[in-house]
Amino acid sequence: MANDPTPPARPSRRGFLKAGGAAVAAGAGLGATGVAQAAQAAPGKPHADDPQRAVEPFFGAHQGGIVTPQQSHTYVAAFDLTTGKRDDVIGLLRAWTDAAARMTQGATAAPLDTPDDKPAPDSADILGLGPQGLTITFGFGPGLFTQEGKDRYGIANRRPAALVDLPRFNGDQLVAQKTGGDLYIQACANDPQVAFHAVRQLARMGYGAIAMRWGQAGFLSGPRGQTPRNLMGFKDGTNNPSIAKAPLMNQFVWANAPDAPWMQGGTYTVVRRIRITLEHWDQMELGFQEEVFGRHKYSGAPIGMKNEFDALDLKAEDKDGNPVIAQNAHVRLSNEASNNGAQILRRSYSYNDGTNFYIERWPPWRQETEYDAGLIFIAHQGDPRTGFIPINEKLSKFDMMNQFTTHVGSAIFACPPGARPGSYIGAGLFET
Amino acid sequence: MANDPTPPARPSRRGFLKAGGAAVAAGAGLGATGVAQAAQAAPGKPHADDPQRAVEPFFGAHQGGIVTPQQSHTYVAAFDLTTGKRDDVIGLLRAWTDAAARMTQGATAAPLDTPDDKPAPDSADILGLGPQGLTITFGFGPGLFTQEGKDRYGIANRRPAALVDLPRFNGDQLVAQKTGGDLYIQACANDPQVAFHAVRQLARMGYGAIAMRWGQAGFLSGPRGQTPRNLMGFKDGTNNPSIAKAPLMNQFVWANAPDAPWMQGGTYTVVRRIRITLEHWDQMELGFQEEVFGRHKYSGAPIGMKNEFDALDLKAEDKDGNPVIAQNAHVRLSNEASNNGAQILRRSYSYNDGTNFYIERWPPWRQETEYDAGLIFIAHQGDPRTGFIPINEKLSKFDMMNQFTTHVGSAIFACPPGARPGSYIGAGLFET
Numbered sequence A, B: 001m002a003n004d005p006t007p008p009a010r011p012s013r014r015g016f017l018k019a020g021g022a023a024v025a026a027g028a029g030l031g032a033t034g035v036a037q038a039a040q041a042a043p044g045k046p047h048a049d050d051p052q053r054a055v056e057p058f059f060g061a062h063q064g065g066i067v068t069p070q071q072s073h074t075y076v077a078a079f080d081l082t083t084g085k086r087d088d089v090i091g092l093l094r095a096w097t098d099a100a101a102r103m104t105q106g107a108t109a110a111p112l113d114t115p116d117d118k119p120a121p122d123s124a125d126i127l128g129l130g131p132q133g134l135t136i137t138f139g140f141g142p143g144l145f146t147q148e149g150k151d152r153y154g155i156a157n158r159r160p161a162a163l164v165d166l167p168r169f170n171g172d173q174l175v176a177q178k179t180g181g182d183l184y185i186q187a188c189a190n191d192p193q194v195a196f197h198a199v200r201q202l203a204r205m206g207y208g209a210i211a212m213r214w215g216q217a218g219f220l221s222g223p224r225g226q227t228p229r230n231l232m233g234f235k236d237g238t239n240n241p242s243i244a245k246a247p248l249m250n251q252f253v254w255a256n257a258p259d260a261p262w263m264q265g266g267t268y269t270v271v272r273r274i275r276i277t278l279e280h281w282d283q284m285e286l287g288f289q290e291e292v293f294g295r296h297k298y299s300g301a302p303i304g305m306k307n308e309f310d311a312l313d314l315k316a317e318d319k320d321g322n323p324v325i326a327q328n329a330h331v332r333l334s335n336e337a338s339n340n341g342a343q344i345l346r347r348s349y350s351y352n353d354g355t356n357f358y359i360e361r362w363p364p365w366r367q368e369t370e371y372d373a374g375l376i377f378i379a380h381q382g383d384p385r386t387g388f389i390p391i392n393e394k395l396s397k398f399d400m401m402n403q404f405t406t407h408v409g410s411a412i413f414a415c416p417p418g419a420r421p422g423s424y425i426g427a428g429l430f431e432t
Helices: A013-018 A032-041 A086-104 A192-205 A246-252 A278-282 A286-293 A330-334 A388-398 A400-404 A427-431 B013-018 B032-041 B086-104 B192-205 B246-252 B278-282 B286-293 B330-334 B388-398 B400-404 B427-431
Strands: A073-081 A135-140 A183-189 A210-219 A267-276 A349-359 A367-381 A405-415 B073-081 B135-140 B183-189 B210-219 B267-276 B349-359 B367-381 B405-415
Touching: A073 A192, A073 A367, A086 A135, A086 A192, A086 A427, A183 A192, A183 A267, A183 A405, A192 A210, A192 B278, A192 B349, A210 B367, A278 A367, A278 A400, A278 B192, A286 A330, A286 A400, A330 A388, A349 B192, A349 B349, A367 A405, A367 B210, A388 A400, A400 A405, B073 B192, B073 B367, B086 B135, B086 B192, B086 B427, B183 B192, B183 B267, B183 B405, B192 B210, B278 B367, B278 B400, B286 B330, B286 B400, B330 B388, B367 B405, B388 B400, B400 B405
Parallel strands: none
Antiparallel strands: A073 A183, A073 A210, A135 A183, A135 A405, A210 A349, A210 B349, A267 A367, A267 A405, A349 A367, A349 B210, B073 B183, B073 B210, B135 B183, B135 B405, B210 B349, B267 B367, B267 B405, B349 B367
16 A cells, blocks of 8 residues: 655645646635524525435524425435443544535535545545535434433433334234444435445444444436326325425424424434336236325326326215225325324435345245336324324335335434534534 | 225226227327338438337338337347247237237237227236337247257258357356247337336246247437447447448348358347446546547547547557557457457446445455446347457457456347248248
8 A cells, every 4th residue: 555656746635626626616615604694694495496416404493404495316324333431433424414514515525635644534436427416414313312221421311202112013024234323424416426425425424433334325207397196106205294385384384392492493304115026017908007096196196186296185975975086095095184284295216226136025926127216205294193003003004015125224313403514413402 | 805895986997998098108099000001101200309109110121129210218038939839939929010010109018998808918008108119039049940950840940050159259158047948039218117118028928838938128328319338438439331321221230141041131149148347447547548448538539549539540659659448358359350350239327236245356356245247248240250250359369358257148049031021020930
């Protein structure tokens, strides 16, 4: 690992950066002050005409990536804390906050002007790609508060009641290496490399204090301005509460329980890795697929209706008195009318990890190479005890869709409110 | 799996399609004739201002996806033939050709007007997404010609000498489930769902005659009009022969050996799944990373030069007489000057399959969850015996980069020339 012999003609990297070489993103050399100013001045509006140049604010009352209009790619990851020191955790959160503020504004994780004999502070694979609407959302898993009954960081008594351990659901086939985690990072952007880059830099900053538990890339392909379709070919998210309606977000998404004032303005996030047996699904009759969803496939309309946003009439019956939307249709079981009015904000992505060798779980129990693809289900809510948990209790037992889906990963996180410039994500937990 | 009870108010799907519902892509109902016309009339120019609406021609002297300007996403897959019947293979290639011609022009794999009690002919997850510059490239592996010495389809004597079985290279750690295959499909598009959709429909059409061997999603994030960077942060493809120069393509890319006239205008494609240990790479000194590549990281210039496209001077020495570009730098070993003038057309994509539990292959041999990410190396050439094979023989032994890369998958295919409307891909192999 000898260093590069420096030939006379070699330009200094610092000189190159000062000259503003075309390959280096405009903000790459931005100092901390510059970033804070850029972040405060950021309009926070997606550039509808150019997703590459879209900039989302980092600082604010809420973290980005929750009620932000959904970007086209994500990389989500969870980490186990390996340090026993409270100060290490705080130091990491401070460093993560600074780096995330930089990266969301289109800069590298740190300035690039390190000497050649040091590891570069950024992998640099995003130079020139632009901010791409990047948001970075941090969350805290149950293990941050207690691990095997131990209060590692002196905050066990601050664990919110809403940050429950998820129960085992019917049909769960969870893989430990895709499940859980003490810390969560969700990076969303309009480019896959920009999303992954963000997590990669943050993960590296934690070497020695954290270990990667799982990471997952995802994507969302939607026609402009329309509800995107998931890999099953149906529109996904039609019935989401509107992110444009602040009262709905206050009611269903933002945490406000008095037992955890540090979580005011935060949210609870459930992540489920749901494999979909696409080969099996694709062989089903079209009418049956629609019965499973309770919606028409091409239009997205509720069964019997014409348009995607036509009201869902769960009481409608056909001339023989049978329900038009089946009793165990996905849209019925997950609807707020079937769940005491509960709503969650779904912000899911498809994933596609190529193929794997599987043993099928339906007759004739073939063994073969199949797609390792499906849905990274991500749901934000004010309290999972009245949100995801009762809804999924019902779905896991009765949903007709279950014969095509397998939950192989699961995690829950408390995503704290946004940070003020100069402070850091989670300051309220550690400092108030 | 009872069928949907049809309520009186339910609109017929055929009626919906006739009405040209907004959710259905304009070309979705295009008949075979219409597709052929559209394909012939297609300008073949990417819509630089709108990658979603870009259309690439399907029919022509060459298949698309070889000298086509690289799209941002891919899904590549290989299949094993399970049928023993020559007519099944021909029938499949005919059906694939028709469906591929439709899909590249923005249509579904087949018209959507099937009755509700039949499986839909298309998964429909791409409705409304547009053609996205989709290309679909087909290839034939050695197993199409002979399998365990058996001439299954009566074409063993037509196997081109250039379609060699790849030798074992130094350091190869090939996984059988990521290696080989009798048939190859490479779908490239400006959207990940559109690329995967194409392979998924084609794979399904082959049920009963083929079995999936491996599939892999990939992406390429490049600043507009610039050489993209791979996950190691370096520009990748600077030294590629220019696809704009037909003489170079004739010299290096298109097959022209007299022993296989059916391959005239085709190419030989090598696919390697190369895992990159990003965690390890990111900890290396910047100067060392540049020494490994033989290029400066940020500018992409050869070591000692200023600009990406400055000429590579492999004879340059520093004042002590040492080579400016190290003897085992990647750029030196892979350069045509080190390989008897051989060039290959690289058209690689990054891949990102989340994380896996690995046992590291370098000290201190840790066991941990690491990125399952790297490069889907794809190289097209007129003859791999003078292209990829000698170049990779050298790289696999001497390239400094090898300590960060592991070849875990490998395949070689003969990609025949393009088809004429009314004919099919591979007709020259079976019918002349």
